[in-house]
Amino acid sequence: MRYIRLFVILILAFTCFACNPGSENAxxxxxxxxxxxxxxxxxxxxxxxxxxxxxxxxxxxxxxxxxxxxxxxxxxxxDISKDTIIFNVKDYYIKHNDMVNGTLACFYTGRVLKDQKKNKEAMGAYMEAETYADQTINNFNIKGLIQSHIGYLYYNELLQDESLIRFKRAANYFEKAGNYKNEAFSLRDIGNSFLLKKENDSAFYYYQKGLEIADITKDSICQSNIRHNLGLIFKKEGNFAKSKEYLNKAIPFANSSITRAKIYSSLAQVLYSENKSDSAIFYFEKSLKFLKESNDPFLTSRIYESLSMIEEEKNNYRQELEYNKDCINNLYNIYENNENQAILDIQKKYDYELVKNTNNRLLIQRQFLFIILLGLGLTTLIIGFFFYYKTQKNGRELLEA
Known part of the structure; x- marks a missing residue:
C-alpha cells in the first residue's frame, strides 16, 4: 500500500509539472x-x-x-489595433470588482478601439475608465492619461471647447503626480486647441508655459514641437522674423528625420511669404532629403505643390510640370499604400492565426508525449509491482512449508 501511495504522489507531481512548465519563471x-x-x-x-x-x-x-x-x-x-484580448481582460477585472486593474483595462480598451478608428466606442471606454478612476483610485497619472485621450478625440472632431476642458484637467492631474513631462505635453495640447480657435494670445501663453517645463525636463520632442508651433503662430501674425527665430531654434531639438522635414518645410513657407523664392526652394529641397529617410507622402505632396507654384510664378513651366507630376505620383502612392495596408492587415491576421494553430499543435504533441510516457511508466510500475507481489507470495509459501 505504501508503494501505491508513493506512485500516486509521483504521478500527480509529474502531471503538475508537465501541464504548467516554468510557471514560477512566468x-x-x-x-x-x-x-x-x-x-x-x-x-x-x-x-x-x-x-x-x-x-x-x-x-x-x-x-x-x-x-x-x-x-x-x-x-x-x-500597433495594438489587433490586441482585442483586452476586451476579455476588462470583463474579467470588472466581474471580479478589481477596479484598479479594471480602470487600466478600460483605458487600453479605448486605445485599441481608437487605433481601430472606432472613435465612438473608444469614447465610451474612456468614459467608463474615467468613472472607475474617480471612484476607486488616486493614481493621478492614469487619470491624466484618460483626460488627455478624451481630449484628443474631441480635438480630432474640432470640438475645441470640450478638448480644452479635458487637456486642462490632464495638465492638473500630471502636475499633482509630478509628471512634468506629460504636463508639458498637455500644456502644448491646450495651446494647440486655442490655436485652432484662432485665439493666438492664449495659445502663445500656454505654449510658453509648456516650453518652460520642457526646457527644465529636457524633453527634446516637446521642446522642438512647441518651438515649431510658436513659429507658426508668428507666421500667421505676419511676424516673419520671430517665426524664423523659433523655427531655427526648433531644429537642434528635432530628433527624427520627419520632424526636421516638417520644420524645414515650415521655414520654406515663411521665406516664400517673404518673396524669397530661391531660399524657399533651398529649404523645400532640404526637407525632401529628410523625407527620403522617413517617408510622409502627404507632406511630400504639399512640398511639390508649393514648388510647382514657385516655378509657375517664375514662368518656368517645364519644371512646374515636373513638380506637378511628382505631386500626382505621391497622391497615387497614398492611395496605393492604403490599399496595401488593407491587404497587410489581412495577412497579419492570417499569420497570427497560423502561429496560434502551430502553438496549439505543439502543445497537443507535448501532451500526447506526456500521456505515452505516463502510460509506459504506469505499465512498468504495474509489472514491477506484480513481480514484487509474486516474490512476496512465494516467500510466504516457502516459510509456511
Missing amino acids: ERYIFEAESLIDNKPDSALALLDSILYPENLNKEKFNKYNLLRIQARDKSNK
Missing part, C-alpha cells in the same frame, strides 16, 4: 515586467514575450500578463 517575469513598464517598456515587453504558453497560467496571472503586455506594446509604439 510569475517572476510578470512581476519584473510590471516594475519596468513605465521606464523601460521595451524590456518589459521582451520579458513578457519570453513566457512560453501563457495560456497555461491561472486566470489571474493570465489576465495580468495580457494587461501588462498591451501596456508595454502601446508604450513601445507598437
Whole structure:
C-alpha cells in the first residue's frame, strides 16, 4: 500500500509539472515586467514575450500578463489595433470588482478601439475608465492619461471647447503626480486647441508655459514641437522674423528625420511669404532629403505643390510640370499604400492565426508525449509491482512449508 501511495504522489507531481512548465519563471517575469513598464517598456515587453504558453497560467496571472503586455506594446509604439484580448481582460477585472486593474483595462480598451478608428466606442471606454478612476483610485497619472485621450478625440472632431476642458484637467492631474513631462505635453495640447480657435494670445501663453517645463525636463520632442508651433503662430501674425527665430531654434531639438522635414518645410513657407523664392526652394529641397529617410507622402505632396507654384510664378513651366507630376505620383502612392495596408492587415491576421494553430499543435504533441510516457511508466510500475507481489507470495509459501 505504501508503494501505491508513493506512485500516486509521483504521478500527480509529474502531471503538475508537465501541464504548467516554468510557471514560477512566468510569475517572476510578470512581476519584473510590471516594475519596468513605465521606464523601460521595451524590456518589459521582451520579458513578457519570453513566457512560453501563457495560456497555461491561472486566470489571474493570465489576465495580468495580457494587461501588462498591451501596456508595454502601446508604450513601445507598437500597433495594438489587433490586441482585442483586452476586451476579455476588462470583463474579467470588472466581474471580479478589481477596479484598479479594471480602470487600466478600460483605458487600453479605448486605445485599441481608437487605433481601430472606432472613435465612438473608444469614447465610451474612456468614459467608463474615467468613472472607475474617480471612484476607486488616486493614481493621478492614469487619470491624466484618460483626460488627455478624451481630449484628443474631441480635438480630432474640432470640438475645441470640450478638448480644452479635458487637456486642462490632464495638465492638473500630471502636475499633482509630478509628471512634468506629460504636463508639458498637455500644456502644448491646450495651446494647440486655442490655436485652432484662432485665439493666438492664449495659445502663445500656454505654449510658453509648456516650453518652460520642457526646457527644465529636457524633453527634446516637446521642446522642438512647441518651438515649431510658436513659429507658426508668428507666421500667421505676419511676424516673419520671430517665426524664423523659433523655427531655427526648433531644429537642434528635432530628433527624427520627419520632424526636421516638417520644420524645414515650415521655414520654406515663411521665406516664400517673404518673396524669397530661391531660399524657399533651398529649404523645400532640404526637407525632401529628410523625407527620403522617413517617408510622409502627404507632406511630400504639399512640398511639390508649393514648388510647382514657385516655378509657375517664375514662368518656368517645364519644371512646374515636373513638380506637378511628382505631386500626382505621391497622391497615387497614398492611395496605393492604403490599399496595401488593407491587404497587410489581412495577412497579419492570417499569420497570427497560423502561429496560434502551430502553438496549439505543439502543445497537443507535448501532451500526447506526456500521456505515452505516463502510460509506459504506469505499465512498468504495474509489472514491477506484480513481480514484487509474486516474490512476496512465494516467500510466504516457502516459510509456511
